[in-house]
Amino acid sequence: MKSDESKCVNCQRCVSLCPTRALKIVKSDCILRENCNWQNDTIREVYKQANSGGVLLSSMGNPKPMPVYWDKMLINASQVTNPPIDPLREPMETKVFLGKKPERIERDKSGNLINNLPAQIELTMPVMFSAMSYGSISYNAHASLARAAEELGIIYNTGEGGLHEDFYKFGKNTIVQVASGRFGVYENYLNAGAAIEIKMGQGAKPGIGGHLPGEKIVGDISRTRMIPEGSDAISPAPHHDIYSIEDLRQLVFSLKEATRYKKPIIVKVAAVHNIAAIASGIARSGADIIAIDGFRGGTGAAPTRIRDNVGIPIELALASVDKRLRDEGIRNNVSLVAGGSIRSAADVVKAIALGADACYIATAALLALGCHLCRTCQSGKCNWGIATQKPELIKRLNPDIGSRRLVNLMTAWKHEIKEIMGGMGINSIEALKGNRLMLRGVGLNEKELEILGISHAGE
Numbered sequence: 050m051k052s053d054e055s056k057c058v059n060c061q062r063c064v065s066l067c068p069t070r071a072l073k074i075v076k077s078d079c080i081l082r083e084n085c086n087w088q089n090d091t092i093r094e095v096y097k098q099a100n101s102g103g104v105l106l107s108s109m110g111n112p113k114p115m116p117v118y119w120d121k122m123l124i125n126a127s128q129v130t131n132p133p134i135d136p137l138r139e140p141m142e143t144k145v146f147l148g149k150k151p152e153r154i155e156r157d158k159s160g161n162l163i164n165n166l167p168a169q170i171e172l173t174m175p176v177m178f179s180a181m182s183y184g185s186i187s188y189n190a191h192a193s194l195a196r197a198a199e200e201l202g203i204i205y206n207t208g209e210g211g212l213h214e215d216f217y218k219f220g221k222n223t224i225v226q227v228a229s230g231r232f233g234v235y236e237n238y239l240n241a242g243a244a245i246e247i248k249m250g251q252g253a254k255p256g257i258g259g260h261l262p263g264e265k266i267v268g269d270i271s272r273t274r275m276i277p278e279g280s281d282a283i284s285p286a287p288h289h290d291i292y293s294i295e296d297l298r299q300l301v302f303s304l305k306e307a308t309r310y311k312k313p314i315i316v317k318v319a320a321v322h323n324i325a326a327i328a329s330g331i332a333r334s335g336a337d338i339i340a341i342d343g344f345r346g347g348t349g350a351a352p353t354r355i356r357d358n359v360g361i362p363i364e365l366a367l368a369s370v371d372k373r374l375r376d377e378g379i380r381n382n383v384s385l386v387a388g389g390s391i392r393s394a395a396d397v398v399k400a401i402a403l404g405a406d407a408c409y410i411a412t413a414a415l416l417a418l419g420c421h422l423c424r425t426c427q428s429g430k431c432n433w434g435i436a437t438q439k440p441e442l443i444k445r446l447n448p449d450i451g452s453r454r455l456v457n458l459m460t461a462w463k464h465e466i467k468e469i470m471g472g473m474g475i476n477s478i479e480a481l482k483g484n485r486l487m488l489r490g491v492g493l494n495e496k497e498l499e500i501l502g503i504s505h506a507g508e
C-alpha cells in the first residue's frame with residue numbers, strides 16, 4: 050500500500066485506529082505566507098476558483114470567527130435562599146411537549162380537565178436529531194439515528210430525501226420532511242412520522258435550494274426519493290407554491306388534512322435579519338412548531354460564500370422571535386425549536402432560558418458517530434462512513450455502535466441538564482423556558498444585551 054499525502058483530508062481515521070498509537074498529525078511547514086488579511090484558506094480558494102471558474106462548495110458549519118453568544122452567557126445558580134435541588138434525590142422533569150398550547154386550563158362542570166390539545170410531539174428530553182437526508186448521509190448513519198431516537202424517546206428527522214422502507218417502523222420517533230423538491234413525499238410517508246416538517250430554509254444556506262448530484266442517486270436512494278437513477282436531485286430555492294404566509298397556510302392545512310389532523314406541522318426557517326416578523330407570520334399560519342436554524346448550522350454541501358456570509362446567529366434570532374411572539378400574545382400558538390450549533394447540555398439550557406421549547410442537534414450527533422469535522426462531506430468520500438454512499442466506506446459505521454454512542458451522548462446531556470437546572474433551583478424544563486433571569490451576559494454591548502433580553506453579569 051502506498052500513501053498519497055496530497056489526498057489527506059485530515060479525517061484522522063489513521064490516528065484513531067492505529068493499534069500502536071504510532072501516528073500523529075502535525076500542521077505542515079509548507080504553508081503559504083499568511084497575513085491578517087490573506088489567510089491560508091482565502092489564498093487557496095482564489096487558486097481553486099482561478100483554476101475551475103466555479104462556485105466553491107463546502108460542508109459542515111460556518112468556521113469563521115464570528116461571536117458565539119452561547120459562550121458569552123452565564124447561567125445562574127441558587128445560593129442560601131431558594132436552595133438548589135439535588136437531581137439525584139429529587140424528581141426533575143425533562144419531558145417536553147411540542148405544539149400549540151391552550152391559553153388557559155379549562156374544566157367541565159364536574160371539574161374534569163377538558164383536553165382539547167391539538168397533536169403534540171412528546172420528548173423525554175428537550176433535544177432532537179435535526180434533518181439529515183438519506184443520500185446526504187448513509188443508510189448506517191440513518192439507522193444509528195433512528196435506533197437511538199427510539200431508545201431515548203426522542204425524535205430524528207428524515208431530511209428531504211424521503212423515508213427508506215426499513216425505517217417506517219421507527220415512525221413514532223420520526224419527523225418526515227417536506228422540502229421544495231418534494232422528494233419521496235406521498236400519503237403513506239406523511240402519515241408514517243410523528244410530525245411533518247416543511248423546510249423553508251436551512252441555516253447553512255439560507256435563500257438557496259439543495260443539490261444532490263446524479264451519481265449519488267442510485268439504488269435505494271433513487272427509490273426512496275422517487276426519482277430515476279442518475280438524475281440530479283435539485284431542490285429549488287423557493288417552494289413554487291409558496292409566495293406568502295397565506296400560501297404557507299394552505300400547505301400547512303393540506304398536510305393536516307392528509308394526516309387527519311393527527312400530526313403537528315413544523316415550519317423550519319433559517320435565521321435571517323427579519324426572523325421575528327417571519328416567525329410571527331408562521332405562528333399565524335396554523336403551524337404548530339417553528340424550527341429556527343442559525344447560521345453556524347451544518348450541511349452536507351453548501352456554496353462556501355453563502356455558508357460563511359448569510360444568516361444570523363441562532364442566539365439573537367431565538368431571543369428576538371420569543372420576545373416578538375410574547376409581545377403579540379401568540380407565543381402559545383407555537384413551540385420554538387432552536388438549532389444550528391448546539392454543542393453541549395449548557396447550550397441547550399441557555400437556549401431554553403432564551404425561549405426555546407427544545408433544540409435540534411446534528412453536528413454533535415455526527416461527532417458521536419465518529420465524524421472528525423474534516424469538512425469534506427461534499428466529496429461523498431467520508432472516511433467514517435457517515436456522509437457517503439460508497440459501500441466500502443458505509444460499512445465502517447456499525448449502527449449498533451453508532452446508536453449506542455448517540456444514546457450515551459444524550460444520556461450524559463440529560464444528566465447535565467438536570468444538574469444545571471437543579472443548581473438553579475428549577476425542577477422542570479417548563480419552569481426554565483424563557484426564564485432569562487437565569488442568564489447574564491459577559492463582554493456584550495448594550496444592543497446585544499437588549500436583543501438577548503438579559504442583564505450584564507454583576508447586575
Ligand code: SF4
Pocket residue numbers: 060108109415419420421422423424425426427430431432433434435436
Ligand atoms: S461527516 Fe465525514 S466527511 Fe463530513 S466532516 Fe464528518 S468525517 Fe468529514
